[in-house]
Each structure stands twice: as structure tokens, then as C-alpha cells.
Amino acid sequence: MHDSHEHIEDNGLKARVLKGTGVNIAKCYQCGKCSAGCPVNTEMDFPPSVVLRLLQTEDPLLEEKLLRSYSIWMCVTCEMCYGRCPMEIDIPKIMDYLRERSLKENKVNPKAKNIVKFHKAFLDSVNYTGRLSELGLIADYKMRTFNLFQDVALAPKMIARGKLHFIPEFIKGTDKLKSIFSKTINKK
Amino acid sequence: MADFEPKIVAFVCNWCTYAGADLTGTSRIKYAPNVKIIRFPCTGRIDFMLLMKSFAHGADGIIVSGCHPNDCHYTSGNFHARRRWMAFNELASFMGIDVNRVRFSWVSAAEGAKWAQIVNTFTEEVRALGPYNSYIDLAKIENKDAIV
Amino acid sequence: MKIGLYPGCSLKGGSREYKESVVAMAKAFDIQLEEIPDWNCCGATAAHNLNHELSLSLPARILSLAEQAGMETVVVPCAACYSRLTIVQHELNEDENLKKKVVDILEMPYKGTVKVMNIIQFLQHYILEKLPAKIVKPFDYKVACYYGCLLVRPHGILKFDRPEDPQTMDEAMKVIGADAIDWAFKVECCGAGMSVARTDVVGRLSGGLIKDAVDRGAEAIIVACPMCHSNLDMRRPDINKAMGVNFDIPVIYISQAIGMAIGIDAETLGLHRHFVPVDLPEKELKTQMEEK
């Protein structure tokens, strides 16, 4: 699974991706098939193959650009790139890694703030109740993003169809969950 | 110990290392006279027995050298040699033979300089290790010249 | 027969009709689905987007709970949850250290032995062969089976169906008398997690695939993923806006379609919960007889 590659000791992003995900970016020969199949290619400032290219350069400036890019947040993890890559490079895994780094080094692209906020809202809801409460999520998300009017039309229809619960259900192991969160994403 | 001149035997294949050693000569690269070469068609031909006998007859060090992987004149002889060498290594160290006194290497017909360098470094290493009498005792040869 | 069930959050809320129909369908075949006690959210896209360890731990807890409940098989109707659970199980089995790490985080035992099944595998194992006998009203419609991303990718790990132009769902639909059309967007992405944050993207992607299905004469789109469903169904207004058209093709869960074929009433199947009404034209009996 992991391509071992002892020669790389430097702590450039390419090397860190290898350490962190076991994916060897040097394998990519830039055929572009990933970008060709990517459903959100046009939304991205750097399509997948370009993301890999940027990593291949091992140029700190370009790596910086990448961590601050919108692409890594636009990726919907549909796995199409991975599924068709002739070199079987796990690009979604790389994207996950880059997002995590971008967040840790708080270099999240301004345009991607909403996406991140949504994910955070989602996880907070899970952290809080153990499960996702859609109403809670939507509300929380709106508070974070302040676009209060998006989807207002949706909520009532959902309620009418019994799809929104006002009282979120709590699982018994919420404390367990909290400890999981504190040991991972909320680690100080 | 300063005046100790190690005796080193080199078992080499005709096509790569022997030719490489020839090149060392034609390019006039100097090396220690301690190493003496015995020519074989292929490292595949070189078996344990020769190494043991060499020690038994007072060799302080042994070099086994042939073609680089995939360059073997006989396509795969050197691979068998390498496999055999790995097995020997295990066995030898188990038997208490000092495996530091055996050097396995690839030297191609173009690597005259490399040959000289291998000989010199190995000679110094063996010189540092001192004479290898322990094996002779170990082997307890009644009549050294049994097969002469 | 008792089999473990991991509904996941959507099937509790926004996509409750999926769960309702799955349970009803299973019941019709005397299969009792038992929810994993005190299950939690799998973390979905959000978790693996933000934190790898969290994205491993949440599903690991679910699997651990299932193990403790003595469940050998767990059905995961939600394709997204199915993908997360399967991938995590795979990653942990591949890497002992990672497993240890996660177990420390969980403070729970974890073996990684539970057999995780998606809804189609569940059908194949327990239902399809018994199905023909139970059909009362063949589902005699042209349908576009939409697999989406997470059911078939990454193929190396899921090892389910073929990654391009999969067939298993089509086969299942043929059993209940449907005409599963050959179309081009079976495994294309609907926009998935962007549903809220980038609704416009969903409009474009989902719109594109609905258009292809409609163009090829599909009367219904069959799905096996709540995310796909909410994007294609709940987001229909956005889609129609984005495409400047007015698609009214219904989006039906595979379990609902089968439910309809074996005569479970619309109420139980939760068809009324859809945003795009499911009113399929009555086919005249003749064709039904042929199907029988």
C-alpha cells in the first residue's frame, strides 16, 4: 500500500505527503486524466493534475500557494481521479492531507471559509449529540456564515415531510465521543 | 603487526572483473601486491569449498568478484553466486568464521579504478584484522598439501 | 434472521424514507434488521476533510459497537457511510500501528471483523432470489440506475461491481420488471458534500446527470444513497434553476422501487416524503402479464 522511499529525508510538502499518506507524488507523469474526469475541475484554481505538479516542484512558494488554494476545498472526494489514475495515485487522500495542513497552518482560502464552516458545524453537531442534527447543522452553519436566507424555503418543506427534528437525539456515549474529539481534531 | 602482509586471494570471473583488473593494469593504477587473482569463467563456478580451503591454507582475506547484476556473460551465474554468498555468510558466521574477511563485489570490465580501490581498502581492512590463524587451528589440517 | 443495521444520520432525518423502506422491504422477507446500539455519526466528508484520525475513529467506534453486539454482518444503506466504514476497516487492517492508535483513542476493543454490506450486496445475499415470487405489481418502467461515487469507488478497496458502467443495480431492477436503460452518468458525481456550501455546483452536476437520464427516456432515477437522493430530489428547484428547465422525473430509492413491486403501500415506503412527487403512470395490465 505505502510506497516506501527512504531517500527522501527533507521536510518539504512532497516528502511530508509521502510520510503522512504513503502516496509517492513522483509517480505522477502528468497525463491529466484526473483533471479530465474531475467533476469540479472548472471550479478549481488548480485542477488535480496541477496540484500534483505543484507538489512535484518542491518549491516552497508554490507549496504555500497550494495550501492557500481553493482547489483543495473544492474537491468533493468523488474518487473519480483515483479510480482512473494509471499510476493509482490516491489523490483524494492527498487532498485530505493538504486540507488538514492548510487548516492547521491556518492558510484556508478565504473563498473556502464557508465550506470549512459547514464541515465544522457538521462536526460540532456530531461532537455535541453524537449524531448529526440537520436543523442544528443548518442553524449553526447560518450563524457562522450569516447567509441567513439561503435555503430558508427548504426548512418548512422538510418539516412538512417530517425530515427535520426539532429535538436532536443524543446518544448515550456522548462523553465518549467528546473524548474522541478532544484526542483528535480538538487536540490542543 | 606493522610488518604483517596479509595474503589475499581473489576469485574473479573472466568476463567482468578479470577484464576490469586488466584495465587497472593498462591504466597503470597502482594497488597493493597482497591480492592474487585466480580466474574463473563465472562467479557461478565459485563454491564454498574454495573459500574454506583458502582459509585453511592461510589466506587472511578473500575477494569474490564478478559481473554486475544482469551483465553476467552467462545471464544468471552471478545471481546464483550472490544467493550462494548470502547462504555462505549465514553458515560461515554460524561456524565462527570471520565473514569480514570475505568481500563480495561487482566489478565490470570498465571499472579498473574500482578494482584498485576495492583491493586497497580490503587489504587495509584485513591488515587491521591481523593474520587469520584462528581458522587454521579451527580447521586442524593434518596435511596441508593433501591434495597437492 | 437477524442482521445488523447502520442507518447513519441521514436515514434518521432528511432521508428517513430510505430507512423506512429498507426496513419494510426486509420485513417482507422475514429479515429483522437490528440497529447497532448507540451508534454515532460516521463523520462523513467533514471528518476526513478536516482530520484524518477523527475520520478513522468515528467509524471505528461504530464497527466496535457492532462487534460488541455480536453482529457478523452490518447493512449500511447509506453509500457514504458504507464507503467510510469499508475504507476505515481496510486502512486499519492494512496498518497495525494505526489500529493501535485508534484503539487508544476509542478506549474500546476493535477487531475489524464485521462484514460491511451496502444495500445492493444485501439484496444479492438475502433477497433477489426470493424476489420474483413476491412480485405483485411489476415495476414496469424505464429506469436510470444511478450508483454515484461512493458505491463503486475506490474499486481497489470496495471491490464491488465494476468501477465504470456497473450493472448490479440494473440487474436487481430487471428482476422487478424494470427496463434499466444504458446511460452515461451512472458513476458521475452529484455534487455530494457541496449541497449546502456550494449549491450552484450541485445544480450543475446533478442537473447534467438528470438531463442525460431524461434524454434517454428514463421515467425514474433509482438511487442507493441519501446524499444523491437529497441532491437530486430536495435540490430539484436549484437544479431546474441552474439548467433553466423543469425536470419532474422522480428519484426513488432502490428499496422503495422493490417495495412498490412487492405491494408495500406508498405510505410505509415514505414516498410522500419526496419533494418531487412520485406519480408514475399506471401501465396497462398486458405488459404486466408479459413481465410475469
Add this chain to the structure above:
Amino acid sequence: MARIGVFVCHCGSNISATVDCEKVAAVAGQFPGVAYSISYKYMCSDPGQTLIKEAIKEHKLDGLVVAACSPRMHEPTFRRAAAEAGLNPYLCEMANLREHCSWVHDKTEATTNKAIDIVRTLVEKVKRNTPLFPIRVPVTKTALVIGGGVAGIQAALDIANAGNKVIMIERDPSIGGHMSQLSETFPTLDCSQCILTPRMVEVAQNPNITLYTYAELESLDGFIGNFKARIRKKDKGIDEKTCTGCGLCCTKCPVKKIPSEFEQNLGFRTAIYVPFPQAVPNKPVIDRKNCTYYIKGKCRVCEKLCPTGAIRFDREDEIIEVEVGAVVVATGFEILDTDFFPEYGYGKYKDVITGMQFERLASASGPTQGEIKRPSDGQVPKKIVFIKCAGSRDPAKGIEYCSKICCMYTAKHAMLYKHKVHDGEAYVFYMDIRTAGKNYEEFSRRAIVEDGARYIRGRVSKVYEKNGKLIVSGVDTLLNAMPVEIEADMVVLATAGIAGKGAEELAQKLHISYDQNKFFSEAHPKLKPVETNTAGIFLAGACHAPKDIPESVAMASGTAGKVACLFSNDELTREPIIAEVNRFGPPLFSTCVGCYMCIPVCPYQAIEKEQIKDRSGNVIKEVAFVNPGLCQGCGTCVALCRSKSIELHGYSNNQVLAEVVALLND
């Protein structure tokens, strides 16, 4: 007591500058068994050699050690001298005092001593040398050529024209191979048929060549110069002597809708058929799988109609045995089918075709008489997309290597298309353009610059069909990986070239090795490109790796040259430095215990099991036997043999041990 002569050479001052040659000679003279010892300025010179020859006679020497330069330099010289003086040349050894001593050490006591040690070592060895005699094996001057493609044809003609017999076998009903299916050929765009068919006819007419089509190799035994091949001649259902090839049977055969292999399933053939008009031989065969008579037991229309009564339903396959001295393997390659590619529709789209199918469409003799028409509806495609590296350079789903020929033939296809459909658009998706070769780069540039083919750098992710169009979604990696979507009428996949069907089984029949992609392996990647590691078996063409026509033909001629060399003498003489499993009289027969560890390690498959039988033919013992025809003398088996039952002549255990002992005990 041995009578060894030691001859120490000064090599001008090359040796004597650092080595005291007189001393060496003097000391050597004292060695037990040395009868004569002398030093001289130039041993390799005429007087030097005369000196040696006379000494041999005068002192009745039974062994020589010439202490001079490297044996790799002058061993042949001195062995010849020895032979001229009536001494077996293999009783002469050289001590390398120059390259391994004088040139690499300073003038010291130690250097001279080393020289002495080296000489002593060789003296001890030569004492144990035995007379050896070059191995002579007769050569059957007939070559078996397997495969009648352009490589096989070229090899056969060259070998035959050198005055040797050739037996060519071809699996299909006609020779010609893939080349006969091609339309035009790069980089000159001359018609493939026009240049190939004359050579095909030559093969049929050359008195030195015996052609068996519809035939396959059953088995091969023996060794270089002396192979025995068994050939299965599949029953053709006709009598070739009486058949005039009028073709009436083919026109009248009721089974008409069989997809034609030659037309790549774009056309049809009958059950009794000639694969294509210019076929050689131009006589039909009955395809048993599709013939109504063989399926249902009745029909026989062809039989009734045949004016010469050549149809034969009563025959079976025939096995013939031939003796050949060399084998040329020219079995060619295959290409991946369109159904190999999931993302391109698993072959379900009729208008997604392979490069080979495009060749048929473009060929004047093809199913469309050279008009480019879509298989689905016969329309002329106005937009055509060529996808390169379809399966090549794709470790995940296809093959890891580059198929090499696709860049050129795709450029050619784009050109041909533009020449035939002037208002058409040709798109080529590529990753790299690899056109190394004489006039190749110029050719591919022409496709772009003059014929206006639109090259887009990027791999196509998906092809799907929508209202009669093929939607090709690709990307332009030179424009920040911008998506490119083309509504094409036809898509041509430059599908990977892969090893031929049954390559593996054939390799096992021939005992030749093949690589991880099932292409046959050459004996040495640089220096023995056409030999296999089984002596007497050679390679030609694309069975070795994907190759274009010029390369295949060049390789074939190279191979033919090798075969001609082999056939240029009536006997093969080979160095007697080979291994031998010992043999004794009864009751022992041999110390070989029959563990056969030696068999798998031999790189030349030279070792086989031999049964030792008594007079009444009962097997007494089974032991290993080294085939002197195949053994190359590497000695790997010797080192491996547990019972020390194998000796390598010239390097026997006895000899080398003596060397070791002598070297270490001064």
C-alpha cells in the same frame, strides 16, 4: 613426473621494469615438475614463439606456462604455437605478470615475489590440465522460421538466398501477418500491400523455402545445429494439389456472415475462405468451427460445386517431423481490443475502434474500399478523435511499457483521415509524442503543421455515446488542465501492442525465456539482441518487443545473418570448456545421486536426466547429463553439485584447488 616449460616474457620493459624476470625464470626452474624455464624480451614475437616451439620438442614438454600479459590478450597466440609444436593447446596456460603485476605495482621485492607466486600457481594448474579437443557438432543447414509476418518473411528470404533451406510455418491460412492488414506505411505513406505482397510471392516461389500455412509447432527437441521439430498441419479441408484457387467454393458457401479476422470484424467471410485477395497461398481453407457440414453433418455445397473435386471432408490434422539446425521465432504481437477499456465503454460503442480497425477502413482493399466510414451507420465521420496510449503506460489497468509504434501510426491515421475527409476535424489526445527514427519527427510534425491535426496534450478520462455522437471528455494539460469535451463521430484508440496469444506456451516448447510482459527475451540486451539464451534459437520482429516495420525487418535480417554464419560451416566447433557429469563403469556408473539441483540453475537448459540401462534395456540408474551442444561452460552446476559429480573442463576442482594451495604456500 610432469615436464612443464616456463617462459617468462619481459614485454620489452613493460614487465621487466618492475619485475626481475630472470629471477622469476630461475626460481620457476626449481619448481617440482618444471623441466625447462627461460626468460625472453618478446615472447609473442616470431622468435619468441619459435623459442617456445623448439623447447617443446627439444625438452619433450607436456605443459606450458607463458608468464607474460593477460590471457585475454595472447592466450590464443601461445595456444596456437603450442598446437603447431604438436602439444595440445589446452596444456598451455598464461601467467598474467603484466596487467596484474608489473603495471600495478612498484619495483620491489614484493612485486617479483608476487610474480613468482603467480607463475607457481599456474604451474600447479597446468600440471593438472588434460588435453581437450574442440567439440564438433554437425549442422543441419535448414532453418525453421515460425511465423509468416514481415519479420518471418524477411528472415526466411535472407536465409534462403544465402543458399540454405528454410521451413516456414504460419498459424493462419496465409502469410503476411499484420503488415498485410495495414493501409499505408509511415513515414513514406507507401501502400503496405504493394511492398509486401511481392515478398510474400517470393517466399512461395523460392525453391529453398518450404511453406506450411495453417500449421503450428507441436514440439522441439535437440540442440543447436540438430533440432527435431514436430509440426501440426491443421486440416485445410481441401487438396492443395488439385485446388486451382478458382474461388467458386467461397462465393457459393451458404455461411456468409462470419466476422472476418483479417477485416478486424469490420467485414464478413464465408466458412470456406481465403482470408484476403492477395493471400499466399491463394487457396481456401475450411473453418471447421463455422462450417455447416462440421456442425450439422450436412451441406457439402462446396464439394458439389468444386470443378476439380479438391474438397476433402475426410481428412484430419497431420503431424510431420523435420530436422533443422536453427530456429527463428517471428510470431509477432497482438493489440488490445476495445472491450479492454472500461472508461471507453468496454467495447459497447461500435464507433470506438482500434488503430488496426482504422487501418482496414483506410485500406483500399478494405471493407469500405478505403473510404473512412463509421461502423455503426456507414456515415463519414466529420469529427474524429484519436486517443494515444490506450492501455500503454498504464500500470493500473493496462501495461507498463510504451508500445512505441502508436505515436507514428496515429500521426499517419490523422494524415490519412485529413487526406480522405478534407473538411473533417482530427483531434489527437497524447501525453508525449515519441517519434525517434529516421524521418519520423518530420512526419509527425507534418500531420500537425501541414494536415492540421489538432494535438491536445492530455489523457481522455471518459468516452460515452449521446444521440449518435461520442462525447470525449479530456483535458488540456498545457492550459492549466482545462477540460476539453469533443462531440466526435468516431474515436480511434491507439491500443497497446501486447505479446502474441500463446507466447508463453511457445516459449516453453522452445525452452527460451520471456519477460514479465510475455515477450521473448534476447540473450543479452546490448550484445546479443537477436539470440536467445538457447543456442541456435533466434528472434525476429515484434515477438521480442513492440516494433515497427523497419525495425522488424532490420532485426530479421540480423537474425538471418546469424543463421547464415551458423550454417556457413558443416560442423560447429566450440570451446571444450564445458561441464560434464562423471561416468564410470559398473557398478557405480556415476557419483551423481540424481538430485537434479543442477537442472533448474542451468541458464541454457543444457542438463537433462539420462537413464543408464543394462543390455536388456532395464533402467539401472537415472543421472544428470550435460548436453555438450548446449553447455556454455559457466560452471554454475559444478559449484552447486552436492556430490561433486560435475567437472568443468579447464576449471576442474582438482585444478583450482591446486591453484589455491600453490598461491598460498610459498
